[in-house]
Amino acid sequence: MADERTDEDxxxxxxGEPEAFGVFYRRHVAAILGYFLRxxxxxxxxxxxxxxxxxxxxxxxxxxxxxxxxxVAWLYGIARRQLTYAxxxxxxENRARRRLGMAPLALTDEALxxxxxxxxxxxxxxxxxxxxxxxxxxxxxxxxxxxxxxxxRTTRTSEAVVRKRVSRxxxxxxxxxxxxxx
Amino acid sequence: VTDFIADLETELVAxxxxxxxxxxxxxxPRLTALAAAAAVALIALAAVAAVRGIDGSRTGDERxxxxxxxxxxxxxxxxxxxxxxxxxxxxxGGTGYAPSGVKLSFFDRPQRAGDPLPGGVTWLxxxxxxxPTVRQVGKGVFHREVRxxxxxxxxxxxxxxxxxxxxxACVVAGTGPRAAARCFTGAQIAAGAAVTVAAGAAYGxxxxxIDSVELSWDGGSAAxxxxxxxxxxxxxxxxxxxxxxxxxxxxVAGCAPSxxxxxxxxxxxxxxxxxxxxxxxxxxxxxxSRGDWLAYARLVTTRAGVDVWVVPDMPxxxxxxxxxxxxxxxxxxxxxxxxxxxxxxxxxxxxxxxxSGQVVAGFAPAGARWAEARVAGSRDVTLxxxxxxxxxxxxxxxxxAAVSMRFS
Numbered sequence: 001m002a003d004e005r006t007d008e009d010x011x012x013x014x015x016g017e018p019e020a021f022g023v024f025y026r027r028h029v030a031a032i033l034g035y036f037l038r039x040x041x042x043x044x045x046x047x048x049x050x051x052x053x054x055x056x057x058x059x060x061x062x063x064x065x066x067x068x069x070x071x072v073a074w075l076y077g078i079a080r081r082q083l084t085y086a087x088x089x090x091x092x093e094n095r096a097r098r099r100l101g102m103a104p105l106a107l108t109d110e111a112l113x114x115x116x117x118x119x120x121x122x123x124x125x126x127x128x129x130x131x132x133x134x135x136x137x138x139x140x141x142x143x144x145x146x147x148x149x150x151x152x153r154t155t156r157t158s159e160a161v162v163r164k165r166v167s168r169x170x171x172x173x174x175x176x177x178x179x180x181x182x
Numbered sequence: 183v184t185d186f187i188a189d190l191e192t193e194l195v196a197x198x199x200x201x202x203x204x205x206x207x208x209x210x211p212r213l214t215a216l217a218a219a220a221a222v223a224l225i226a227l228a229a230v231a232a233v234r235g236i237d238g239s240r241t242g243d244e245r246x247x248x249x250x251x252x253x254x255x256x257x258x259x260x261x262x263x264x265x266x267x268x269x270x271x272x273x274x275g276g277t278g279y280a281p282s283g284v285k286l287s288f289f290d291r292p293q294r295a296g297d298p299l300p301g302g303v304t305w306l307x308x309x310x311x312x313x314p315t316v317r318q319v320g321k322g323v324f325h326r327e328v329r330x331x332x333x334x335x336x337x338x339x340x341x342x343x344x345x346x347x348x349x350x351a352c353v354v355a356g357t358g359p360r361a362a363a364r365c366f367t368g369a370q371i372a373a374g375a376a377v378t379v380a381a382g383a384a385y386g387x388x389x390x391x392i393d394s395v396e397l398s399w400d401g402g403s404a405a406x407x408x409x410x411x412x413x414x415x416x417x418x419x420x421x422x423x424x425x426x427x428x429x430x431x432x433x434v435a436g437c438a439p440s441x442x443x444x445x446x447x448x449x450x451x452x453x454x455x456x457x458x459x460x461x462x463x464x465x466x467x468x469x470x471s472r473g474d475w476l477a478y479a480r481l482v483t484t485r486a487g488v489d490v491w492v493v494p495d496m497p498x499x500x501x502x503x504x505x506x507x508x509x510x511x512x513x514x515x516x517x518x519x520x521x522x523x524x525x526x527x528x529x530x531x532x533x534x535x536x537x538s539g540q541v542v543a544g545f546a547p548a549g550a551r552w553a554e555a556r557v558a559g560s561r562d563v564t565l566x567x568x569x570x571x572x573x574x575x576x577x578x579x580x581x582x583a584a585v586s587m588r589f590s
Contacts, residue, residue, distance in 0.1 A: 014198055018199040022191050022194065025195075029190070029191075030187075039558070039583065040584050041559060041584070050190070055197070058197060087584060100197035147464060149464070
């Protein structure tokens with residue numbers, strides 16, 4: 001049975017209940033993998049970036065402040081930074097994984113193919129299945145990191161409407177991605 | 183879902199367990215220990231205060247902050263001062279303005295009888311003038327009566343749009359029918375570009391900490407000592423409309439980029455131009471900056487027609503940060519991209535880039551003259567000339583796809 005807690009509640013519980021991070025991870029791993037796959041077109045790089053993104057989230061957990069925005073936006077912020085670093089330096093950072101003492105994961109060709117099939121399908125399909133206004137709002141705010149005022153200006157709506165679309169879009173994404181997890 | 187996803191979950195949860203266990207093992211100090219630690223801290227603070235003196239200036243054994251630079255100098259075309267007696271001016275009164283990102287203390291002393299603008303001066307080329315800040319400066323030093331006043335400057339004189347302005351100052355030289363004035367933004371003052379020509383002399387405004395100014399031009403140079411944030415320099419062989427280089431000497435007071443930052447981001451050496459857009463202001467506010475960057479924001483319009491704003495992100499301007507960075511925001515067709523920030527050392531070594539929609543922009547590494555952008559999944563390569571260390575252009579291809587950069 002799916003855990004009903006919000007992302008923010010899960011992150012708040014990690015110190016006393018480490019498995020809560022596993023739940024948070026399962027909710028978002030496919031979408032994050034898909035995010036990296038679409039931008040890098042390389043499954044191995046996407047997998048590496050995904051591992052470092054979640055490790056950085058775990059390592060920097062105390063810096064997450066739910067008053068500043070939803071946990072998923074914070075997670076995508078970390079993902080964007082990892083991607084920027086990788087594109088700029090030509091290598092994926094592994095600082096968080098080293099600090100957490102995580103073992104490197106070996107990737108077989110078969111695993112890489114399954115990552116492409118699974119992550120690409122789940123994340124892309126989930127996003128595409130959203131109503132157009134929510135999909136565009138989530139893309140602009142979460143994936144392109146545009147501010148609400150800017151999105152409101154270009155879509156000729158109010159900031160409140162954009163916020164509502166992003167919030168509903170994220171909730172829809174979460175339920176769709178969770179629904180496709182085995 | 184896949185082995186990788188399951189294996190990564192196992193690793194992450196194991197790491198979360200180790201992290202939780204380590205946190206539980208952290209010793210909790212007892213109250214008596216805390217009291218003792220507080221007492222030790224107080225003694226240490228008292229010792230530091232005794233060494234520093236009460237002004238809190240730094241001692242030599244602390245990690246030095248990047249020293250602020252007097253600036254790299256700037257080339258300006260000398261503007262003529264404007265007739266300050268013109269009737270029907272539009273500057274309105276306003277008070278409480280703080281100059282944008284530049285420290286000026288000429289008006290710290292109380293206003294005296296001879297300070298207010300002379301009766302004949304009825305017009306200043308600004309939108310708002312903070313009359314209580316008018317001070318006669320350099321009295322007994324300058325040959326003419328010179329006054330400075332804090333003012334709000336808009337891109338166009340006499341505009342009613344007070345939403346977009348920078349606070350700076352005006353210099354008024356002379357009295358009566360020969361009085362002339364010019365107003366400058368905080369950015370122009372910080373750069374040394376706040377200089378005008380009236381009656382055969384240059385009159386300028388500089389920030390606190392600047393001791394002297396040197397003007398040089400083709401065939402000559404002259405230097406002036408600064409008094410009360412202002413200087414007067416008789417000119418010989420050069421005048422309004424001529425191009426001069428202005429170099430400031432001294433250690434600029436307040437928050438300013440270090441020499442290392444100027445070196446890593448040559449765009450910061452450009453003359454100030456235009457007013458930073460609202461999107462840049464919003465982005466810097468989100469970073470937590472207080473606004474001192476405003477005086478150092480510089481605009482580079484690339485050959486591809488994309489406006490690139492380059493600004494310093496300074497620890498003195500952003501509480502909580504401990505490293506100096508330089509940031510960039512590209513604006514194309516009125517749309518702002520994402521803010522890109524990086525440290526001088528990383529920029530010099532490998533450069534940095536950001537893609538926002540169809541625009542790619544960034545800093546080139548030291549020595550690079552060309553930047554090539556290739557969008558993943560596309561064969562097209564966009565070649566960009568590096569201008570003052572930055573590049574920007576529109577690129578074709580999937581707006582969501584990654585862009586790889588090469589520099590030469």
